[in-house]
Amino acid sequence: MQKLLLIFFSIFFFCAAAFADDSPADSSQIKNPWKVSFIGNSLYTDEQLALELDIPEEFGVVDTIRQDFLMQVARTNLELLYYSDGYFSFTSKMEILRNQTDAVDTIPYTLYRFYIEEGEPYTFNEMKIERDSLADSVALKGIRFKPGANYDPSIVADDVQQIQVLYREHGFLHVRADYLEYLDTLHHQVNVEIYIEPGTKVRMGEFSSNTYKPARIARLDTSDTKGLSDTAWLNSLWRIPKGEVINGKTYTTFRSKLLSTQIFSSIHLEDSPRSDSLYDVHFSAVERMPGESRYSVFFEEVYGFGASAMAKHKNFFGRFHEGSASILVAQNKQELTLGYANPLLFGTRFNFIPTAIRFDDHISFNHEKTSPPAYPDSLEERYEVINRADLTFGITKNVRFRATLDTRFVQKNETRFFKVKGETALTFDYTDDYFNPTKGVRFLPKLGVGANFTGNIRDPRMEGNPYSYSEFTAIGYLPLFGPFLSAASVSYGKFFDKAMEDDARIFYQGGSRTVRGYRFRSIYPSYTSVDEDGEEVINTGLTPEYVRANVELRINSPFDVIRNWQLVEFYDWTHVSDKSGVYASKSNAAFGTGIRYKWQFLTFRLDYTFKKDFSNSGAESFSFQRINFDLSQAF
Numbered sequence: 001m002q003k004l005l006l007i008f009f010s011i012f013f014f015c016a017a018a019f020a021d022d023s024p025a026d027s028s029q030i031k032n033p034w035k036v037s038f039i040g041n042s043l044y045t046d047e048q049l050a051l052e053l054d055i056p057e058e059f060g061v062v063d064t065i066r067q068d069f070l071m072q073v074a075r076t077n078l079e080l081l082y083y084s085d086g087y088f089s090f091t092s093k094m095e096i097l098r099n100q101t102d103a104v105d106t107i108p109y110t111l112y113r114f115y116i117e118e119g120e121p122y123t124f125n126e127m128k129i130e131r132d133s134l135a136d137s138v139a140l141k142g143i144r145f146k147p148g149a150n151y152d153p154s155i156v157a158d159d160v161q162q163i164q165v166l167y168r169e170h171g172f173l174h175v176r177a178d179y180l181e182y183l184d185t186l187h188h189q190v191n192v193e194i195y196i197e198p199g200t201k202v203r204m205g206e207f208s209s210n211t212y213k214p215a216r217i218a219r220l221d222t223s224d225t226k227g228l229s230d231t232a233w234l235n236s237l238w239r240i241p242k243g244e245v246i247n248g249k250t251y252t253t254f255r256s257k258l259l260s261t262q263i264f265s266s267i268h269l270e271d272s273p274r275s276d277s278l279y280d281v282h283f284s285a286v287e288r289m290p291g292e293s294r295y296s297v298f299f300e301e302v303y304g305f306g307a308s309a310m311a312k313h314k315n316f317f318g319r320f321h322e323g324s325a326s327i328l329v330a331q332n333k334q335e336l337t338l339g340y341a342n343p344l345l346f347g348t349r350f351n352f353i354p355t356a357i358r359f360d361d362h363i364s365f366n367h368e369k370t371s372p373p374a375y376p377d378s379l380e381e382r383y384e385v386i387n388r389a390d391l392t393f394g395i396t397k398n399v400r401f402r403a404t405l406d407t408r409f410v411q412k413n414e415t416r417f418f419k420v421k422g423e424t425a426l427t428f429d430y431t432d433d434y435f436n437p438t439k440g441v442r443f444l445p446k447l448g449v450g451a452n453f454t455g456n457i458r459d460p461r462m463e464g465n466p467y468s469y470s471e472f473t474a475i476g477y478l479p480l481f482g483p484f485l486s487a488a489s490v491s492y493g494k495f496f497d498k499a500m501e502d503d504a505r506i507f508y509q510g511g512s513r514t515v516r517g518y519r520f521r522s523i524y525p526s527y528t529s530v531d532e533d534g535e536e537v538i539n540t541g542l543t544p545e546y547v548r549a550n551v552e553l554r555i556n557s558p559f560d561v562i563r564n565w566q567l568v569e570f571y572d573w574t575h576v577s578d579k580s581g582v583y584a585s586k587s588n589a590a591f592g593t594g595i596r597y598k599w600q601f602l603t604f605r606l607d608y609t610f611k612k613d614f615s616n617s618g619a620e621s622f623s624f625q626r627i628n629f630d631l632s633q634a635f
Helices: 002-020 046-053 057-061 064-084 153-169 231-236 248-260 501-507
Strands: 034-039 091-100 109-117 123-130 176-184 189-197 204-212 264-273 279-287 291-300 304-316 321-330 333-342 358-370 380-394 399-412 415-431 440-454 462-479 484-495 526-530 536-540 544-556 565-578 586-599 602-611 627-630
Touching: 034 046, 046 064, 064 091, 064 109, 123 153, 153 176, 153 189, 153 248, 204 231, 248 264, 415 501, 440 501, 462 501, 484 501, 501 544
Parallel strands: 034 109, 123 189, 204 279
Antiparallel strands: 091 109, 176 189, 264 279, 291 304, 304 321, 321 333, 333 358, 358 380, 380 399, 399 415, 415 440, 440 462, 462 484, 484 544, 526 536, 544 565, 565 586, 586 602, 602 627
């Protein structure tokens, strides 16, 4: 069976490579064969210039007169390319040579030969700014224009935008700015003139708000219906008092923070002048559906088959408060969770924070029966009452902060204890899609501290000492060619102080999210001893340290009919040790393949590990324990 699977995947690779190989533009199979060549270019390669021509797909099947016309039109793209880099002295001529042959192509073809003179690059010389004398007090900071620097059109556009931002921050909300560029062809320089019309300063009048429910397209009802939000409360969120100049930054961040609550699907802010020279600000927004519910049936490698359901309301009392309840019932786990969230806590008071500050609190009642890592044949029964509070907000567009306080009362078999853990984490995300990225990088640093106490509420005593740990994960996504994508993840984690095994387990490896094909958290540092009864005891590391690498080759389907499917080849490796040096370290790896099915915001993942023993090249027998099923990408 394994050999058949290997043959199948080999065939798939060859087929995918064939689909990824585009036909060349000068193919002799088309009606009018043609080629392009370039002489005199040094700034760009021939391949870059040929791509910039942007020849239409139907070019090879039209008559030669039409081809010549299309190529003349495409030649203007070369001018735009060189002009965008400041080569305004660029010139080009096109020569058309018919019935050409060479050692590669014996069939006659038309050669379009471009003679290029790039000229000298232009530099910035002088920037003049014409503005109203009444607005001269606005200091123009952050301007990128520098005399003598190579010309870059984005610099001028960015400077004009920066000037508008600075004026808006001083209350000139309706500022208009434009610019002209003058070429000095004798000295190969660019002079820039920026024209600013600041308008008048906008001073605060009254603030009013209206919210609407989303239109019910299914019922053909598109009339405006009043929303759930308390408009009087919304008005109180606006912090600029009457008569004060409206800061443009406050104006825009107010809108962005309300959007970040995910209560509204669209927001519109506008100001209108009054007879007393003040401006009224009008806020209108369309709310999202206030409630949602989800249910699922699943299989999880630790808890077995199960089902879950969740219900949530997003705008209690019209003040954005959220309430939720969920239940999960599985073979080895049952959990009931009640949640509360406020996505606008302090959200409009701190202008330096670009998003709402979201507070989430969940209390859960949990019961589970699982096998401890060192003793897979035994059972560990736990009853837990958990309270978890999260505070999250965006520091920038790409950086998010999270602070977590987790407190729980745990009864494990006959032992009772009280656990407290705090954790702070940052997410640096520079990917093209947060949920299903194909290119970019992501960094996830994390730092945590915790302590354990006896379960006696009247006389709680600390068990052991407080512990601390850190973890860092870096993930990269890179498209290769055609349907082939690559993804890689590197993680490092370390406990600085001795913890209880319950806490140290979070850095044990194995399972569908770490090293596939191994039992959940079955890779850990340990040593073996013998107790008083002569029984062998496995002692697991309490200050674990791990390094893990995961690499995947992801192959998208080249067929539209099955475009949501993806084939994956993966390699996982980890090394787990202990800070004390007493426990023997362990290294394990896995190689295998899997399939993915992308459905809305979920990705169904099925992986199988072919190889775990890399001391030889022999095939390994099939085992159901090497199958992993999950509802997300591995990373």
